[in-house]
Amino acid sequence: MTSNHLAPVIRFKGFTDAWEQRKLGDITKKIGSGKTPKGGNSTYLDVGIPLIRSQNIFGNRLDFTDIAYISKDTDNEMKNSRVNENDVLLNITGASIGRSAVYREKFTANVNQHVCIIRPEKHYSSNFIQLNLSSYKGQKEVELNQAGGGREGLNFKQISKMSFYYPNYNEQTKIGNFFKQLDGTIALHQRELDLLKEQKKGFLQKMFPKKDEVVPEIRFAGFTDAWEQRKVSDITLFHKQGYYTKEEYSDTKKYYLLRGTELTSNSLRLDDTPKINATEKDYEDFRVKKNDFLIVRSGTVGTYSIIYEDIPAIFGSYLINFRFNLSIVTNEFFGYFYQSELFKSQLLKIVQQSSNININAENIKSTLIMLPSIEEQTKIGNFFKQLDDTIALHQCELEKLQEMKKAFLQKMFV
């Protein structure tokens, strides 16, 4: 590495010193882990000293929800692996290898053999070390150090040899605080997104009539008529099960093949959609048309998508295509009905257990729907569409913030 790389491209004002390379072993008081108490799971208690295991460690976050507890005596036997405030904890085996977090609690805890304690010397910040471990470079080191095949994990020697560049303690702290703020912001956005989804669920509960009711609890002003109960078969003009093909996919082929995957989150996405060829007749029989209503019939049962424009696509055998009588029901309204409890309570009765859960068109047609006037349906459809769009935008914003963190991790470290 050349000398002009010894400082990151973005750093806080007032810091100009070059960063220095240090091995973890040289700047830590301790690198080590604990063990599984004799007797394993059966010795875990409901209260006691928390025993942190790899499943409790997430990206710089400790999750105590399914924490195991050990007795004081066991903790005493394992006093070498007691965790102190500001220790960095790193998963060193298994699928979650490389995940790390700073222990921020005042109370003591212990760790098992899958979690390594990294306890920095004075003048080295735990947050800074954790950030380095979670950076692309740090993860790369974890990956490279895994001896043979990835299953064996990291040993303490390898960990102590991991080297990163360090500025002085003040700059470390400042960088640590900045990322803490960034993480906090991301968590808030996640919370906001969850609440928005919860809000939609709440509206779904209140804007469709409950079982045995004919009007919903909340509805748009100006509508007072009772909703009418219809069988889904009464509002269906046409339905057809999708096209079964064993043909190989190729990007140069003519038609998109729509599968359950394309319908994830109830909207059509053509990002990784495979393409196939088909005879003209098959295409004519199985092409999707504007205003088709596709539902997944196996696996992710309960998912659907409305076709809004003509696309050169064939719907596959895991889908059923419905065309509804649009003078009685709008596709959007049917979709939100399909998401509502009113439908879900019926769905449970009609799914068929096999190696995968299944529904068929006849099952769906046997369900009951409550219908208001087309005008009211349109209003309801638009309203939920707006909620969905808002949720999607927030989702997008959250992803952008996560990207931003990644970019800063690249640019603010050496």
Next chain:
Amino acid sequence: MSKQESKTLYQALWNSADILRSKMDAADYKDYLLGLVFYKYLSDRMLYSAADLLEQPAHSLKEAQAIYEEAFKDGELRDDLISELKYMYSYALEPGLTFTSLVDKIHMGQFQLEDLAQGFRNIEQSSELFVNLFEDIDLYSKRLGTTPQKQNKTISEVMVELDSLDIAHEGDALGDAYEYLIGQFASDSGKKAGEFYTPQAVSTLMTQIVLSGKEDKRGFSVYDAAMGSGSLLLNVQKFSNEPGTINYFGQELKTSTYNLARMNMILHGVDVANQHLHNSDTLDADWPTEEPTNFDAVLMNPPYSAKWTADKGFLDDPRFAPYGVLAPKSKADFAFLLHGYYHLKDTGVMAIVLPHGVLFRGAAEGKIRKILLEHGAIDTVIGLPANIFFNTSIPTTVIVLKKNRKNRDVFFIDASKDFEKGKNQNVLTNDAIDNILQTYLARENVDKYAQLATFDEITENDFNLNIPRYVDTFEEEEPISLKHVATELTAVQKDIAEAHQVLATFLDDLVATTDDAKDELDAFKSILTRGGDNHDK
């Protein structure tokens, strides 16, 4: 047998399995191991009995062997002893062929595989009961070793390991240990060895259902037309108060599995007169065709959705004729069911495990189901949890059938959520079994668990028996307070605005050392301020 003892017994069995495990699949080595355990059982039992007959009760196999050898030296005594033993067990091994003496030879380096093979032959030829019992045990198989020396060594090691077992004195325990091993093989090798094994929990449930009210009946007869290792049949022994009088009828397609069932019967102490096992294809010619042909109980766990010929000729077969159609070629489920039902007494009870598809599939299966329902044949449908069998993860159902019912209602029990998660399988707990059984016996509705459906309801549902149609397990969503969500959203949005402001101050404090980095930094700043503005509104 105490828990401690059984643990050692299981442990020793499992250790011997270890010796073979490196050499072949569980599906194959089970034949060797179970065969050798069985041979040791026959040998030990005989030695102790011989000592008793000679009125010199032995405290160890060594003693018994010595007494037996001694007696053989006296010609007259020997002949009496042999005829007495043959009367008791129908076989008598020469002293040199007992398991005990073979192990001695192993220790002295004089063991020949041929001796063991001779022992097998002697047993097999001694009675109809034992014919071909050891035919799956190829002592000269290349899998045991590439040279005769290596083959000899492998078998010797297993025999030495088994030698520590005192199995003659634990009749029942050994039978259970045998079952344990079969179960272990099943879970060990998944599909291959698991096809002949029904998990104990399911066996227990089915057995108690068919036996209920008849626990004291003498001469109870039970038939399993797809018996596998016979564990379902033998379970009846555990719950009957007259276990010695039970008559077992079983049929099995695979010869090696059929032999396993025969050994299992003997190990469980079932009298020769009470075993009626048959090695043949249930879906071919009918069996049994000679009296008795109908039984107090039919228990079955047939292979799921097996292929069969569905030959048109079967439409004239009295087993299938009443239904006018045959089970589809690719799904023999109903063929097995109808075969079993055909052999049920008017007062009998049948329990069969099948995949859920039989409850709702249409076409021929729909027609058969309809006729069965119209006859009131289907008494109860029990939905079991998914992934409780060794060879398949699909959810299964136990269907209880009866003849001559006064009613045509069907009782549904949805036990699909009654399980504990195990390592690879879900486990049906004793509590869950009890609960199912009590519910079955009470035949009363239990909210979200059990429902009695009238024939009219069944008709309304087009004779579709899919359990969720009758047992409503829908849990209503927690009501969400929009007011609460709104308050929280407001708070979060306020926090976001503040967080963005703090972040913005951090960003103001950052400097870029290259032009590229500066551009990016500026872009980030604008994102955050924009984001902040949005949330301030």
